[in-house]
Amino acid sequence: MALEMKQQLRQTQQLVMTPLLQQAIKLLQCNHLEMLNAIEAELRENPVLETAANDDDAPNADSAVRNDLDALQDMTREPERPESDVFDIAWENYLENFGGDRDGRHSDGTDRMPLENIRSKASTLFQYLLEQLRLSDLNDADRAIALELIGNVNEEGYLDVDLSDIADAHGIDVAEVERVLREVQKFDPPGVAARDLRECLLIQAQNLHPPDSLVIRILQDHFDAFRKGKFDELIRKLKVSQNEAKDAIRAIASLNPKPGSLHSNSDTVYVTPDIYIVKIGNDYSIIVNDEGIPRLKINPLYQKELHSKDCSPLTKEYIHEKMKGAVWLIKSIHQRQRTIYKVTESILKFQRDFFDKGIDHLKPLILKDVADDIGMHESTVSRVTSNKFVHTPRGIFELKYFFNSxxxxxxxxxxxxxxxxxxxxxxxxxxxxxxxxxxxxxxxxxxxxxxxxxxxxxxxxxxxxxxxxxxxxxxx
CATH class of the missing domain: 1.10.10.60 (Homeodomain-like)
Known part of the structure; x- marks a missing residue:
């Protein structure tokens, strides 16, 4: 078969995701807090977009989402006066004039930030162990080994490295690393740098005051029987009474299996409901959470500049693109809120028995049922219900909770x-x-x-x- 080169003209159709469409889809699947962050980012990047002051006349909702940019000329309000930026504080003067007074003012009479408004940063487990290492009496060689051991302690407080690897890296025997490890295991919190659960609990048991010999015997010689719950076997092998074994098991249960969790820096994640379902009499009312969402508008100065004769074509093109993006963002936010309302309204219709009687009356529901009910695609319903929460009289639930097999x-x-x-x-x-x-x-x-x-x-x-x-x- 001979190979040849030739030109062909072919006409095809394909779906192209424009940047504006991608932005709308991203907003749709964002939860309440993520949407607020996205709006703040757009306000920083788009100079045409700004927030309307509370005392401004609220524009008609339809006019806010019109595609015709020329129709936006009727919004001639003066731009909102920007608030002072926290980064405008003269930090150099703040540090120079900081004194020991407690009246909240500098010696020159200027105000300063109260100490109670400055958030302290909790130290990590690594920093806490490193501070104890600096105060220890280990020599330089042992400090280098201890530093590598501390660096391989995970967030739960366990050692995640083989001692032979550290010994090979320093060219020493494993026994030397074992000796330094025992010194590190004396650090606070008790049980840190243990290689397994048994060693972790044993270190803590040895630090009990007063020490309990029975607890130490169980952890040293009969840990497998204890872990499997074979307490009758423990009593028989240890030749102790049931009450003595009971006290020892309670003492072991009081130990911390994850000593590093005391210094965990994981922040608490708070859930902000995207929608509320409120019961009024025998009916339910759906309220979309608009708290914190700013009312957006187009800056009137750019509208005037767009139609100015002195404006260059390049500047007009830039303003036109920015205004197009701003209007699309406003439309996307309104569309997102309406879509969430429709989906929640449909869920309420299908799962009415759940809201009236409780979880035992939850019905099977799939995305296709809601999609067919509101006339949207399943992928749209999936994006709307992803990572969003609803506040109901029966508690706070993820919208995905109502979809189950x-x-x-x-x-x-x-x-x-x-x-x-x-x-x-x-x-x-x-x-x-x-x-x-x-x-x-x-x-x-x-x-x-x-x-x-x-x-x-x-x-x-x-x-x-x-x-x-x-x-x-x-x-x-």
Whole structure:
């Protein structure tokens, strides 16, 4: 077959994601806080866009989203007066004039930032251990080894490196690294730099005051039996009474299996609901959370400049593009709020029994059901419900929570979340000395007219983080 080169003309159609369309899709899947950050970023980058003052006449909602840029000339309000920037503070003078007075003023009479408004930064576990290393009496060679050991301690406080690797890096015996490791393990918090859970608990047990020899014996010689819950075997091998074993096990349970968690810098993540469902009488009202969302408008100075005769074509093109982006952003925000409202309204219609009666009446629901109900694509519904929360009379839930698979029960189906709630309630009400097995849960669910297999119960139990009945059993 001969090869040849030739030209062909072909006409095809394909969907192109413009930057403005990408921005609209990104806003749609952002939660409330992420959208506020996106708006702030756009306000910094787009000089045409600005926030309207509260005392300004609110523009008509339709005019805010019109595509015709020439129609925006009627917005002739003066631009909002910018607020003073926190970075305008003369920090050099602040540091020079800082004194020991407590009246909140400098010696020259100027104000200064109160100390209670300055947030202190918590030290990490590495910094805390490094500070103790500086105060230790180790020599320079041991300090170098200890520094490498500290650098390989993870956030939970465990050592994540093999001692032979450190020994090879320093050209010394493993016994020398072991000796330095024992010094590091004397640092606070107790149990830090341990290589496994047994060593971590043993270090803490040796620091108990007064020391408990029985606890140390259990951790040193019978840790596997303790970990597996074979307490009868422990009592027999240790030749102690049940009360003595009981006290020792309680002492071990009081130890911290993750000593590094005390110095964790993970910030608490707060949830801001994107929408509220409020019950008024026998009906429900849907309120979209607009708190903190600024009312955006086009800067009138740029509108005048766009139609000025003295404006160069290049400047007009720049202003036109920025105004187009600003109007599209305003439209996207309004469209996002309307879409969230429609999706929530549809969820409320499908899951009305949940809001009236509780989780046991949650129904199976898929994205296609809501998409068909509101006349949108499934991908749009998926973006709207992703990482967004709704505040209801029954608590705060992620919008994805209301979408769950169904378990066939004859002609009808029951939601998987409802079955999980039944399992959780059964386990919560069980006798700790005789916990229910998976088969017992199956029989109990049958009494509630829920027929599922034992393997399904085991799967849902694992998803809920509930251990097996043998591990839940309390011997004492």
């Amino acid at each position: 169904g378990i066939p029960q004859g002609k009808e189906s029951i939601a998987s979340e409802s079955v999980k709630n039944h399992i959780m309630r059964i386990v919560k009400n069980e006798d700790p000395a005789k916990p229910v097995s998976d088969q017992d849960i199956v029989e109990e669910l049958k009494r509630s007219q829920i027929h599922i297999a034992r393997r399904t119960v085991a799967k849902y139990r694992e998803l809920l983080g509930i251990p097996s009945s043998s591990r839940r059993k309390k011997r004492f």
